[in-house]
Amino acid sequence: MGGNPKSLDDLVVRLRAAVGSDQVITDRQQLRTYECDGLAHYKVTPAVVVLPHSTGQVASVVRACIEAEVPYVARGSGTGLSGGALPHADGVLVVTSQMRTILEVDATDQRAVVQPGVINLHVTRAAAPDGYYYAPDPSSQLVCSIGGNVAENSGGAHCLKYGFTTNHVMGVEMVAPDGTVVRLGGRAPDPPGYDLMGAFVGSEGTLGIATEVTVRLMRAPETVRTLLAAFPSTDEAGGAVSAVIGAGVLPAAIEMMDALAIEAAEAAVQCGYPAGAGAVLIVELDGAAADVEAQFGEVERHCRDNGATEIRIAADDAERALFWKGRKSAFAAVGRISPDYIVQDGVIPRTALPEVLRRIASLSGSGGVRVANVFHAGDGNLHPLVLFDDAVPGQAEEAETISGAILDLCIEYGGSITGEHGVGMDKAKYMSRMYNDDDLDTMQMLRCAFDPHNLCNPGKIFPTPRLCGEVPGRHKGQHPLQEAGLAEVF
Amino acid sequence: MTPTDAVIESLGKVAATRAATDSDSVGGVPARWVVSPTSTDEVAETLRLAGQHDLTVVPRGAGTKIAWGAAPRAADLVLDTTGIHGVVEHAAGDLVLIVRAGTPMAELQDTVATAGQQLALDTPLTGATVGGTLATSTSGPRRLLYGTARDLLIGVTFVRGDGVVAKAGGKVVKNVAGYDFGKLLTGSYGTLGVITEAVFRLHPLPAARRVARLRLPDALAAGKVALAVLGSQLVPTAVELDQEGDGAVTVTVLVEGVAAGLPDRTATALGLLGDGATDGDELPGGFGTYPFDPDGTGLKLTSSLSGVGAVLTAAREAATAHDVPLLVRGSAAGVLYAGLPNDVEPGTVAAVVEALRGAVTAYDGSVTVLTAPAGVREVVDLWGPVPGMHLMRRLKDELDPGHRFSPGRFAGGI
Numbered sequence: 001m002g003g004n005p006k007s008l009d010d011l012v013v014r015l016r017a018a019v020g021s022d023q024v025i026t027d028r029q030q031l032r033t034y035e036c037d038g039l040a041h042y043k044v045t046p047a048v049v050v051l052p053h054s055t056g057q058v059a060s061v062v063r064a065c066i067e068a069e070v071p072y073v074a075r076g077s078g079t080g081l082s083g084g085a086l087p088h089a090d091g092v093l094v095v096t097s098q099m100r101t102i103l104e105v106d107a108t109d110q111r112a113v114v115q116p117g118v119i120n121l122h123v124t125r126a127a128a129p130d131g132y133y134y135a136p137d138p139s140s141q142l143v144c145s146i147g148g149n150v151a152e153n154s155g156g157a158h159c160l161k162y163g164f165t166t167n168h169v170m171g172v173e174m175v176a177p178d179g180t181v182v183r184l185g186g187r188a189p190d191p192p193g194y195d196l197m198g199a200f201v202g203s204e205g206t207l208g209i210a211t212e213v214t215v216r217l218m219r220a221p222e223t224v225r226t227l228l229a230a231f232p233s234t235d236e237a238g239g240a241v242s243a244v245i246g247a248g249v250l251p252a253a254i255e256m257m258d259a260l261a262i263e264a265a266e267a268a269v270q271c272g273y274p275a276g277a278g279a280v281l282i283v284e285l286d287g288a289a290a291d292v293e294a295q296f297g298e299v300e301r302h303c304r305d306n307g308a309t310e311i312r313i314a315a316d317d318a319e320r321a322l323f324w325k326g327r328k329s330a331f332a333a334v335g336r337i338s339p340d341y342i343v344q345d346g347v348i349p350r351t352a353l354p355e356v357l358r359r360i361a362s363l364s365g366s367g368g369v370r371v372a373n374v375f376h377a378g379d380g381n382l383h384p385l386v387l388f389d390d391a392v393p394g395q396a397e398e399a400e401t402i403s404g405a406i407l408d409l410c411i412e413y414g415g416s417i418t419g420e421h422g423v424g425m426d427k428a429k430y431m432s433r434m435y436n437d438d439d440l441d442t443m444q445m446l447r448c449a450f451d452p453h454n455l456c457n458p459g460k461i462f463p464t465p466r467l468c469g470e471v472p473g474r475h476k477g478q479h480p481l482q483e484a485g486l487a488e489v490f
Numbered sequence: 491m492t493p494t495d496a497v498i499e500s501l502g503k504v505a506a507t508r509a510a511t512d513s514d515s516v517g518g519v520p521a522r523w524v525v526s527p528t529s530t531d532e533v534a535e536t537l538r539l540a541g542q543h544d545l546t547v548v549p550r551g552a553g554t555k556i557a558w559g560a561a562p563r564a565a566d567l568v569l570d571t572t573g574i575h576g577v578v579e580h581a582a583g584d585l586v587l588i589v590r591a592g593t594p595m596a597e598l599q600d601t602v603a604t605a606g607q608q609l610a611l612d613t614p615l616t617g618a619t620v621g622g623t624l625a626t627s628t629s630g631p632r633r634l635l636y637g638t639a640r641d642l643l644i645g646v647t648f649v650r651g652d653g654v655v656a657k658a659g660g661k662v663v664k665n666v667a668g669y670d671f672g673k674l675l676t677g678s679y680g681t682l683g684v685i686t687e688a689v690f691r692l693h694p695l696p697a698a699r700r701v702a703r704l705r706l707p708d709a710l711a712a713g714k715v716a717l718a719v720l721g722s723q724l725v726p727t728a729v730e731l732d733q734e735g736d737g738a739v740t741v742t743v744l745v746e747g748v749a750a751g752l753p754d755r756t757a758t759a760l761g762l763l764g765d766g767a768t769d770g771d772e773l774p775g776g777f778g779t780y781p782f783d784p785d786g787t788g789l790k791l792t793s794s795l796s797g798v799g800a801v802l803t804a805a806r807e808a809a810t811a812h813d814v815p816l817l818v819r820g821s822a823a824g825v826l827y828a829g830l831p832n833d834v835e836p837g838t839v840a841a842v843v844e845a846l847r848g849a850v851t852a853y854d855g856s857v858t859v860l861t862a863p864a865g866v867r868e869v870v871d872l873w874g875p876v877p878g879m880h881l882m883r884r885l886k887d888e889l890d891p892g893h894r895f896s897p898g899r900f901a902g903g904i
Contacts, residue, residue, distance in 0.1 A: 107721070108717065108721070108795065108796045109794040109795050109796050110720070110721075110795060111794075152666065153666045153670075155664060155666075159664070163637070163641060164664070164666075166670070166673075167637060167641050176881060178880075180880070182877065182878045182881060183877045183878065184877070184878055186854060186856075187794055187854035188792040188793050188794050188797075188824050188850075188853065188854040188855040188856065189633075189792050189823060189824050189825050190627070190638070190677075190790070190792055190825060191792070191856055191876075191877075192856055192858045192873045192874060192876050192901055193873070193876040193877075193878060193879070193882055193901045193902075194674055194677070194678055194682070194882045194885060195640060195673045195674060195676060195677055196674070196878055196881055196882065196885070198640055198670055198672075198673025198674065198676070199669055199670055199671070199673055199674050201670075202666050202669075202670055203669060219720075219721065219722070219723055220723070221723060221725075222723035242583060245583070245585070246583065248606055248694030248695070248697065249694075250693065250694060287725050287747075288723060288724060288725050288747070288751065288754075288755050288758075289723075289751075289754070290747075290748075290750070290751030290752070290753075290754035290755050291725070291747040291748050291751035291755065292751075293750075293751070294747075294748035294749075294750040294751045295748055347662045347664050347665055348662065349581060349583075349584040349586070349661065349662055350583070350584050351581070351583040351584050376664070379662070379663050379664045380584070380662055380663075380664070381664045414660065414661050414662070415660070415662045415665075416660050416662050416664070416665035416666075416667050417667050418665070418666050418667050419662075419664035419665060419666065420664065420666055421666075422666055423666075423667055423668070427667075431667065431668065434660070434667055434668075435657065435658075435667075435668060436657075438654050438655060438656050439656050439657045439658065439668070440668075441654075441656075442650065442654070442656035442658075442671070442889070443658065443668050443669045443671070445885075445888040445889055446669050446671070446674070446885060446888070446889075447669075448888055449881065449884040449885040449887070449888045450881060450884070452884075461668070
């Protein structure tokens, strides 16, 4: 697999012919711009970066890589938080940021067709004049690309009610790892055949490169009502969440922050959350006005009944934006109260929240490492922020241990090691804690069906590579790829 | 011992096994044996034995859609899943349900309704099981608000052709760890594996509902009205269109939610439908069901939202041109079903399908023949063109290299 300077030179010549010389980067200094994604502690400088402009160019690049037997990795805006777009040192990084045209916005048919490099928020901006929007709203929506969203099956604060990227993508044109251009899904519902698109969305760039995406647009809600409630601790806030869900209310979003996360947000963006709160909840309802009005009072009552010390109701969009500002800036904000931090992403059944939060609290403490909690409380998606100081000997290791222990807690409670950031490079080693060998082996069969040469974003998701065509089942000793020095276990 | 006795004896040690009868045939192809395992492990063992005896296997739930898809090339062993039965866990506080595949959908709904919850998926055919519903990805008008089985399934346990048990997803709604096999299996017609357990995301049962309706003589006008409802901020649960034999179309709008909010929203719905619209509490008879009999021809017609009126019009024109009773019913979301009686000449059915395929193309859609009498199957391409076929074949070859599962039943002869 790759690595041979001669074959790499030949490949570069082919890539230049395919996409144009100025769209191929080989200069060491420039290549370093692409050495990591949003998870900056993994860094690998790619051998070559290409910036194609069209589906045809992506297909030519992939075919050239197949012939040269060189691995390639697709990258959108590079905001991923699991190292899913981490380059391969001997490989090609295919950056889709030049493919950023919104090809079609059709309000009547409630869909938009976009190139993969289009920024998430730009889809909503394009649809807004017609009264429509694109529902998945990851916190990075100002910069993240639709192609990356498709690869990661991105969520966001409002996916509690509206679902994830996979529920909003109707069709994908992609370059498969065999170099063919394939359309999955379509512009109409339920196309016949296997739902390959359902498998492609969220496959973290391992089953091909999306070159065009047809997304569903949603009609903007008639009414949006948002409240911010302060509680003495996360226990009471959790009680309020349970009461709201138990009453049959399905909010657009329910977000929770604990005292440490509030402190950080306050320091960073002065969001003006109630002073001294042990936890805050942001609850947003949207939909038909008559429906929302009736349910909003109920939510308020449940917050009060569960010990809310203060409830603020957003009077207008500006105030709503201020509520959300603290929440959406929380990850970066902890930089104000801690020199270093790890953003974790795990999921538990929502009803286990109070218990799991108590256990997370008991994990932190001994060595000075603290954990701030920011999360999508409605669906049990935790984002613990593990705060440490790299300058203090032992803290980085302790933070890593605590971060891993939190994932073990998620698994113990029947949850998941990732709710929205993906497995990527970062969590491949945890996959075998959540799935057994047979489960992973079966998933690899899908991978082999799409990518028999194992060149499309190799080394991601799975703890151990699998040679396509080999007999499934348990293996003794080292994997043949490892033995041959062609792969390593992460 | 005859080979038949040997198979029965071998499989019988794992699960109840009997010789098949005429009523066990699959799309007209006679089956040889029926095995009824009661657990995932028994399915796994059954499939390992099927491999040893080199038997083709057709998974079957209640059998309400066993005639759907193409006739398999062989159906040695019908794997009856109805014994894999019951709710494993209803985590009401988490709005999650773990259920075994042979459980009837109605039983599932009764269970979760006790907690004021629902699996927000219509069951068009009475008696259908969870497994069969997933394998054929059936849905109804509520898909407009809630999506379809693929959107509600969050975890799955299934058995591969070689008898290996695999899981994907989990029991939390939000989860992006690993490939989404639930979506691959949904609508795979039992050609990739035997689903034995499913995990669903549930929704609260709405507190109240109101139904607004309008009958329009013209299909294009009906399509336009439905489109106006979809483009409004009403957030209806469903918008169904029902075309009768005379071509008139009834548009039914289902509005659900908090009782206090319903009067205003119903008024909005009536306003959108226009003059002559009426409202009530009850859903019309036939709501969410198919307009075809089990022994007739059943079609699924899809299109972009704006094409629904035109597809209804094309159906009416085809019915008139070929002098056949063609009933059409479905969701304004762009998924209509059409039915022709059993006694229509196969050549005529083929001509109607061809006409409809021509019509839906302009609206990005497709026409799939879900089920049809034997004579029709011989002259009609059930699936129509399917992009990405080479990847589908490779997936089949990976998961079921011996092509043991329902060979030939799926698109492209898979």
